[in-house]
Amino acid sequence: MQRRYLSQARPHHHQSLKKMLLTIATTAAISASMLVTAADKYLFNDSHFHLTNYVQQGTDIRDYLKIMGDKVGRSTLFGIPLQQSWSHSVTGDFAPTYYLQSDAPLYYYSFTDAYIAQAYLSLSKSERKRFDPMITGFNPADMYGVDHIRRVLLTFPGVFSGIGEFSIHKEFVSAKVAGDTASLTDPALDRILEFAGEVGLVAIIHNDIDMPFAKENSTPVYLEQMKTVLKRHPNTTIIWAHMGLGRVVHPVQTQATEQDAARPPNQLEIAESMLLDPELKHVYFDISWDEVAKYAVSSPETITKVVAFFNRFPDRLLFGTDNVAPTAQEAHLKVFHMWDPIWSQITPEANEKIRKGTYAKVFDTAAKKVRRWEQANAKK
Numbered sequence: 001m002q003r004r005y006l007s008q009a010r011p012h013h014h015q016s017l018k019k020m021l022l023t024i025a026t027t028a029a030i031s032a033s034m035l036v037t038a039a040d041k042y043l044f045n046d047s048h049f050h051l052t053n054y055v056q057q058g059t060d061i062r063d064y065l066k067i068m069g070d071k072v073g074r075s076t077l078f079g080i081p082l083q084q085s086w087s088h089s090v091t092g093d094f095a096p097t098y099y100l101q102s103d104a105p106l107y108y109y110s111f112t113d114a115y116i117a118q119a120y121l122s123l124s125k126s127e128r129k130r131f132d133p134m135i136t137g138f139n140p141a142d143m144y145g146v147d148h149i150r151r152v153l154l155t156f157p158g159v160f161s162g163i164g165e166f167s168i169h170k171e172f173v174s175a176k177v178a179g180d181t182a183s184l185t186d187p188a189l190d191r192i193l194e195f196a197g198e199v200g201l202v203a204i205i206h207n208d209i210d211m212p213f214a215k216e217n218s219t220p221v222y223l224e225q226m227k228t229v230l231k232r233h234p235n236t237t238i239i240w241a242h243m244g245l246g247r248v249v250h251p252v253q254t255q256a257t258e259q260d261a262a263r264p265p266n267q268l269e270i271a272e273s274m275l276l277d278p279e280l281k282h283v284y285f286d287i288s289w290d291e292v293a294k295y296a297v298s299s300p301e302t303i304t305k306v307v308a309f310f311n312r313f314p315d316r317l318l319f320g321t322d323n324v325a326p327t328a329q330e331a332h333l334k335v336f337h338m339w340d341p342i343w344s345q346i347t348p349e350a351n352e353k354i355r356k357g358t359y360a361k362v363f364d365t366a367a368k369k370v371r372r373w374e375q376a377n378a379k380k
Helices: 002-040 061-068 111-121 145-155 187-199 223-232 267-276 290-296 300-312 329-338 348-376
Strands: 044-046 072-077 082-084 106-108 131-135 162-167 202-206 238-240 283-286
Touching: 044 348, 061 072, 061 329, 072 111, 072 348, 111 131, 111 145, 131 145, 131 348, 145 187, 145 348, 162 187, 187 202, 187 223, 187 348, 202 348, 223 238, 267 283, 267 300, 290 300, 290 329, 300 348
Parallel strands: 044 072, 072 131, 131 162, 162 202, 202 238, 238 283
Antiparallel strands: 082 106
16 A cells, blocks of 8 residues: 555656756746846946055945946956155145156055955945955065965955956056066066966956057067066966057057068057967956057057957957046946947957956956865965
8 A cells, every 4th residue: 555655646746846846947047047137238347447546545336336337247356556655855735646647656555455355345245246356465576475465365265366457567657666676577476477377366467568659660678578478377367458558558560661571560460479379378468448449449440450350359358447446437438438339340249258258257267266275275
């Protein structure tokens, strides 16, 4: 009797189980659909954003959330590692807030990392999912720079996903920094990038490809040094900020002459050759900053070339604003809309990846690796 009862009950049990699994699957599908829909509504993820400026003043993180609104899905979060000093003997009662406003030196301001961590931790868990904080308050010319990064990770576990933006060669900035000048040949930089690879941290580096006001048809001064550094650290995910450009470091321009029909490569050709190099498959470019956008849309011919480049390498490019402490959404979105002539012409797949997808891939992977490292190295 008991055996027959179990036999008869089994189909009913199977039906109940079937219904339960169907309900779970349906719920999961709806949840996934809601997540996709939520992600799709945003214009972009911001791979390059400064919450504070050169005197460590900025936007309250809750105000920044309002500025992001339904336009920015996720955003990196970092301060500026350098503090502009206010030397009364130089500017008198005028308090400079930007490095071009004074001849007084800049110095590394390590507290920026604690400030960013506290701002992030003040948010709810759901709000935190929209941010990927970065460590910036270290000196890349100091062999102890690695120790600062390690200390920050262990002091604020669960917060940071990368390091940067930090600068090596930067027009008008490098010469103003107190102490040793950062260099691509400095072993301190190698220690930092090696450690970033060990932990899984993304590294965003600002390094001008050339000196300011370089001559046409000349080889970019820092290009070969930069490629050498990148190739020394194949296990580190590195984003070269602004594609190597600056305020007065223009895209490399070349043209053939009657005397020399074989010209050196221009900016897009340099980037293309790097993205095709199997030794640099860990390297990405961000297209942040309005100074970069203005070059990209400067003429119909340039737009056509950039569109072709974007369509070819969407897995290696990330959009970012490079905005500093914005106060309103309209101003924050201005640099994004500077790219509209290009957004309107690239393929839907390239569009999605450059604006959102590549960011998610890079920073999600980094966060998982860093959390594992933190757990393995947690203070006992």
